[in-house]
Amino acid sequence: MQTAADLWGLLERSGHPITKALAASVPRPADSHGGPGVVDTHGTTVIAVKYDRGVINVGDRRATANFAVMYDKAEKVLPIDDYTLLAISGSFARAMEVVRYLRTAFKLYERTYLQEMSLEGKLAELAKVVRAGIPEALQGIGGFIPILTTFDRDAGEGRIFFYDGMGARFESAEFGAAGSGSLQIRGVFDYIVKTKKPFHAMSRDEALKEALYLLDIAADLDAATGGWAKVLPLATTITAEGIEDVAESDLRRVVAEIDAASGERIAPRR
Amino acid sequence: MFTPYDYNEAIGHRKDAIDERLREGSPVVGLAYEGGLLLLTVRRAQRKIYEIYDRQMFSAIGMQADVENIRLAVIQQAHQEGFERSPDDVSLQRLVGFYLSPALKKAFGDQWQGVPFVIRALFAEVGRGKAGDVFYTLNYDGEFRQSAGAAVIAGTQSAEDRMLERIGEPETALTREEALNTALLAWSVGAREALKTRRKADRDDYDEINPLRDLDESEADRVFLRDELKTGTVEAAVLERRGARESRFRLLGKDDLAAITREHR
Numbered sequence: 255m256q257t258a259a260d261l262w263g264l265l266e267r268s269g270h271p272i273t274k275a276l277a278a279s280v281p282r283p284a285d286s287h288g289g290p291g292v293v294d295t296h297g298t299t300v301i302a303v304k305y306d307r308g309v310i311n312v313g314d315r316r317a318t319a320n321f322a323v324m325y326d327k328a329e330k331v332l333p334i335d336d337y338t339l340l341a342i343s344g345s346f347a348r349a350m351e352v353v354r355y356l357r358t359a360f361k362l363y364e365r366t367y368l369q370e371m372s373l374e375g376k377l378a379e380l381a382k383v384v385r386a387g388i389p390e391a392l393q394g395i396g397g398f399i400p401i402l403t404t405f406d407r408d409a410g411e412g413r414i415f416f417y418d419g420m421g422a423r424f425e426s427a428e429f430g431a432a433g434s435g436s437l438q439i440r441g442v443f444d445y446i447v448k449t450k451k452p453f454h455a456m457s458r459d460e461a462l463k464e465a466l467y468l469l470d471i472a473a474d475l476d477a478a479t480g481g482w483a484k485v486l487p488l489a490t491t492i493t494a495e496g497i498e499d500v501a502e503s504d505l506r507r508v509v510a511e512i513d514a515a516s517g518e519r520i521a522p523r524r
Numbered sequence: 525m526f527t528p529y530d531y532n533e534a535i536g537h538r539k540d541a542i543d544e545r546l547r548e549g550s551p552v553v554g555l556a557y558e559g560g561l562l563l564l565t566v567r568r569a570q571r572k573i574y575e576i577y578d579r580q581m582f583s584a585i586g587m588q589a590d591v592e593n594i595r596l597a598v599i600q601q602a603h604q605e606g607f608e609r610s611p612d613d614v615s616l617q618r619l620v621g622f623y624l625s626p627a628l629k630k631a632f633g634d635q636w637q638g639v640p641f642v643i644r645a646l647f648a649e650v651g652r653g654k655a656g657d658v659f660y661t662l663n664y665d666g667e668f669r670q671s672a673g674a675a676v677i678a679g680t681q682s683a684e685d686r687m688l689e690r691i692g693e694p695e696t697a698l699t700r701e702e703a704l705n706t707a708l709l710a711w712s713v714g715a716r717e718a719l720k721t722r723r724k725a726d727r728d729d730y731d732e733i734n735p736l737r738d739l740d741e742s743e744a745d746r747v748f749l750r751d752e753l754k755t756g757t758v759e760a761a762v763l764e765r766r767g768a769r770e771s772r773f774r775l776l777g778k779d780d781l782a783a784i785t786r787e788h789r
Contacts, residue, residue, distance in 0.1 A: 264604045265608075270607075355607065358606055365574070368571075
């Protein structure tokens with residue numbers, strides 16, 4: 255008998271493209287300035303850090319294709335169930351399909367078997383879809399890297415998992431980041447933990463402020479990451495009570511504090 | 525030689541055999557209330573009301589394996605549709621009318637290979653506004669009926685008729701509490717009627733041995749329900765129109781049902 259709650263199997267049988275790698279003949283973009291080929295819009299930097307009541311995710315709003323800004327109101331931190339967020343970086347097209355896939359797969363499982371899929375099961379499902387995208391990623395399109403954050407109701411704490419392009423999964427004790435600006439800020443996380451305090455001991459507003467500082471640095475050092483001069487970033491928390499967006503007024507307040515502390519945004523001409 | 529007469533006779537036999545098996549099924553009541561839709565039944569052991577998709581739920585009487593097969597099939601179809609198109613494209617009209625009904629009809633009518641399903645199902649779908657609320661009842665032969673406000677399934681036609689009579693003109697301004705109460709009373713009328721039909725079929729002297737024979741009808745209903753609740757459990761679920769989650773289904777817990785079970789104990 256077929257497995258009842260196997261969405262992947264259903265989609266394979268119906269021929270849905272999410273389950274199929276593109277043929278090797280798909281033309282590859284000629285160079286990074288954009289030549290012939292497929293436009294593959296990318297999400298840039300996403301950050302997740304723990305705090306005393308759970309996890310907070312922060313992302314800028316920019317989506318780019320080569321050197322073009324495709325969209326400046328992108329949402330890159332997306333709920334996949336009541337207690338789980340997926341922060342996405344890399345190919346938007348693939349990542350959005352994966353978010354929809356996971357939402358549907360988790361619901362299908364729960365409604366079929368009348369119990370929620372375990373955290374391990376959800377992590378494995380995400381690894382499977384990352385892996386399925388490898389042939390495309392090798393051709394230079396469709397690659398994406400997710401960060402999965404959740405509130406573990408058994409352990410009573412937030413948890414952060416990050417992936418590589420092959421689908422390997424790692425758990426982080428304090429923080430995670432992905433996307434084009436993430437490499438530039440990697441050491442800053444460690445600096446904060448070593449000189450201030452671990453993220454999991456911070457209040458929400460402390461953690462939010464550090465995460466926004468990190469995003470600001472990423473925007474300074476990475477051409478593709480958007481700052482907040484034009485559009486506010488988005489921040490979302492997961493706690494024992496579930497997922498909640500940080501209110502715009504809170505974001506505005508913290509962003510204003512950072513701006514004030516950083517001095518003049520536009521340096522005087524020499 | 526195979527004649528049209530044989531066909532009619534064969535279908536008739538099938539119908540009788542399935543009706544016989546359905547007769548004792550615990551009825552299910554669907555009612556609209558101010559905040560959405562509810563389904564209610566009284567069960568012995570197995571859970572009977574299930575979520576299908578974000579805005580759809582279902583319950584059925586019949587053979588457990590058949591109910592489970594239909595449940596899994598419709599959940600699968602809904603999720604595949606919800607992913608390949610969008611959650612907005614998942615509707616009972618499509619699921620019942622275009623997916624389940626033809627399959628049931630085929631299984632019922634195919635005398636050579638098909639094994640007919642023993643099932644009678646009640647589906648509910650909550651809309652964005654009251655006008656979008658809908659119930660579907662689906663029979664083992666693929667026949668389905670759409671209704672608004674109220675719908676019931678029971679083991680016999682007469683039980684269903686009496687239940688709908690008891691509910692009367694559906695009133696959508698009911699509170700959830702009022703709707704649960706109306707649904708439970710309708711359930712009790714249907715369950716008692718189905719039982720009566722069976723006992724009458726079993727024994728000619730049923731009217732004499734019926735323990736409730738000296739009570740007037742409403743009193744008899746009350747005593748019957750009280751006895752049923754000693755051995756059975758009220759199960760009810762709602763689809764709530766307003767909610768932050770995509771999924772509008774909620775199985776009501778002990779606290780939600782405390783008031784109505786207390787009232788009829």
